[in-house]
Amino acid sequence: MKKKNDPFAGAFDKLENTAPTERQKQKMLSFILEESRLQERDFMQKLGEWIMVKPWRFAFCASALQAAAFSLMFGTRYTNLLMGIFGG
Amino acid sequence: MREMLRALNRPKEAFKSGNTTLTVILVLLTVLVNSVLDPILEYFFGKFGCELDALQMLRLTALGLASYLAICAVIWLVCRCFGSRASLKEHIQTWGMSFFPTLLCALVVGVTETFFYVFWNSIAWGVAFNVLFGGILLWKTVLYVIYLREVAQLRGGRLLGAMVVICVFIVFLAWADTRLGLKSPVI
Numbered sequence: 001m002k003k004k005n006d007p008f009a010g011a012f013d014k015l016e017n018t019a020p021t022e023r024q025k026q027k028m029l030s031f032i033l034e035e036s037r038l039q040e041r042d043f044m045q046k047l048g049e050w051i052m053v054k055p056w057r058f059a060f061c062a063s064a065l066q067a068a069a070f071s072l073m074f075g076t077r078y079t080n081l082l083m084g085i086f087g088g
Numbered sequence: 089m090r091e092m093l094r095a096l097n098r099p100k101e102a103f104k105s106g107n108t109t110l111t112v113i114l115v116l117l118t119v120l121v122n123s124v125l126d127p128i129l130e131y132f133f134g135k136f137g138c139e140l141d142a143l144q145m146l147r148l149t150a151l152g153l154a155s156y157l158a159i160c161a162v163i164w165l166v167c168r169c170f171g172s173r174a175s176l177k178e179h180i181q182t183w184g185m186s187f188f189p190t191l192l193c194a195l196v197v198g199v200t201e202t203f204f205y206v207f208w209n210s211i212a213w214g215v216a217f218n219v220l221f222g223g224i225l226l227w228k229t230v231l232y233v234i235y236l237r238e239v240a241q242l243r244g245g246r247l248l249g250a251m252v253v254i255c256v257f258i259v260f261l262a263w264a265d266t267r268l269g270l271k272s273p274v275i
Contacts, residue, residue, distance in 0.1 A: 054097045055230035056188075056223070063222030071215050079214020083200065083207060086221040 095185045099231055102185055103238040111184030115274070118187050119152030121194040122270045129202045148269055155265050155274040159183065162257040163240070170250040172240035182239050186231040189224045190274065196220055197272040 020028065051058045070078045091110050095102040102110075123145050131138050160183050164176040200207055200217060207213040233251070236242050242250050258275055265273035 051230060052100050052234060055099060055234070056096065056227050059189075059226035059230060060219065060223035062226055064219045066222055067215050067218040071211065071218065076209050076211055076214060079211060079218055080208060082218050082221060083204075083214060086197065086200075086217075 096188060099185070099234050100238055103182055103235055106178070106182045107185060108181045111181055111187075114187035114191060115153070115156050115184040118191045118194050118274055119149055119156070121191065121198060122152055122272060122274065123148030125195075126198045126201075126271050129198055134202045144269075151265075151268055152270060152274040155261060155270065156184070159258070159261055159275040162261070163254055166250050166253045166257070167236070167240040167242060169253075170240075170242055170246045172242055172250075174240050178239065183235065186228065186235055189228040189231065190272070192220075193224045193228075194272040194274075196224070201271060 091102070091107050095107070095110055127138075127140060127145060131140050157180065160179045161176065163183060164174070164179045167174060167179075196217065207217060232254075233247075236247055236250055236254075240250065261275050262273040265275070
């Protein structure tokens with residue numbers, strides 16, 4: 001038998017009545033999508049910051065990568081070419 | 089020293105605040121490496137029969153300083169055409185703060201030209217100098233972009249346009265510098 005003034009029944013009633021409407025759901029979805037977009041931009045911003053703070057770190061890291069890759073592929077032909085252009 | 093570290097590690101803030109002393113030190117060092125250190129290296133370790141010519145050193149020093157003023161004038165003029173309000177004085181006082189890679193380049197070029205026979209055909213030295221030259225070029229490019237953003241206050245299409253136009257002048261000035269006797273361009 002249903003008790004009068006049952007606190008659980010009251011709580012469940014309230015929950016059912018306060019379920020988000022379609023409009024609220026749409027709002028929540030757009031909020032989540034906006035947040036995820038912001039987080040994506042944050043990564044780009046972080047990359048930009050990383051380059052702008054201590055730019056020599058980015059420059060020498062990238063240069064080391066290209067030097068390793070192209071020297072492995074072309075050997076002294078590549079290193080001599082750069083030495084010829086920049087260093088003599 | 090703190091200013092020097094800031095220009096090295098936080099160029100964005102350094103460009104914003106500016107520091108004439110640091111600019112003068114970096115530009116003078118770069119010019120002197122070109123005009124004094126390079127001939128000395130060549131005299132002691134380079135080609136046989138090289139002589140130290142004080143007058144030529146003075147000429148190269150003047151040429152280096154003129155080259156610095158020329159690149160500042162070009163940056164000022166082009167940036168002005170693209171809507172920047174920074175004055176020529178500001179550019180002269182600030183552009184020199186981007187001279188860490190230029191100074192390093194002058195030193196490395198001096199060494200590689202004098203001891204060319206040691207490094208040629210050596211894969212280890214080749215890779216090491218490859219990393220150095222590539223790094224210097226990228227470093228200067230990043231500083232160049234930060235400079236145009238922070239000092240000239242250019243953004244988007246204006247920044248890109250100014251960069252391309254100045255690049256043409258940079259190539260021309262670099263060619264003229266080396267033709268006139270500076271081993272590495274003071275730009």
